[in-house]
Amino acid sequence: MSETAIEVSGLTKDYGGGRGVFGLSFAVQPGEAFGILGPNGAGKTTTIRQLMGFVRSDSGSARIFGQDCFAGAARVQSQVGYLPGELALMDDMTGAAFIRLMAGLRGQKDLSYAWQLCQRFGLDVSQKIRKMSKGTKQKVGLVCALMHRPRLLVLDEPTSGLDPLMQNQLWEILLAEKQRGVTILLSSHIFEEVERLCDRAALLRGGRIAAVEQLGELRAKASRVYQLRFAGEQEAAAFAAAWPDAAAKGDWVQLRLSQGEPVARLLAMAAQSGVQDLKTRQESLEDMFLRMYGGRNE
Known part of the structure; x- marks a missing residue:
């Protein structure tokens, strides 16, 4: 039996005033595409930051491929392609220089797939990041998340800033990754996005899980x-x-x-x-x- 890709049990991070996440529990199997749905402020990004080891939870646990997400953050992050909801790029660099920097930090020498992704997204990597639009910066972030062909993709609002043509290009890439056996965790407030890619989804309301549903079964009951x-x-x-x-x-x-x-x-x-x-x-x-x-x- 293969190990669980993501296992969250009783995960809580309380920022006070009803902000945070409370008692989250769910599991994602290898090769599964799992959505986290909810309006802005529901706790989607807080959940993802704990999974990436950026924030220590108050209680509960989160594990990726059996590794504790906080204690083993470095090992977890080496296996994950991560796109944050708010990108922090180095404005004085060109897109190409930033991509090379991120590859170097991972020890990745072969950048052929990165340049293929740039072509598919129509990304001009010679441009300085500070001159890029929000959508162009999003493309840089997506290339950095995908270029090392990770076992797991964790994507926080991945279509933010992308025009419809680039959104379709992204879905084609993600569907191909899914067919390749990559596990995908996708956060979104847009139901159509999750419905297009995911096998299951958790509905987050006020920092709590209201439901986890098989999307195929839901569609059959429509x-x-x-x-x-x-x-x-x-x-x-x-x-x-x-x-x-x-x-x-x-x-x-x-x-x-x-x-x-x-x-x-x-x-x-x-x-x-x-x-x-x-x-x-x-x-x-x-x-x-x-x-x-x-x-x-x-």
């Missing part, structure tokens, strides 16, 4: 969302009152049907009530998480 427009607010309100869990807003009504629920009854009732327009879509992962674990105000 409902269908229907939006119906009526002649006026009164007609919409009357229809919503007659249908379980329907919500009216102005002359529109929104409701969802679980898989297997008959659509014919809904359409028949809508026609009798004078429906003017109908839209439908598959429930998103974000919809499901908020319905199951979040409040309306979220």
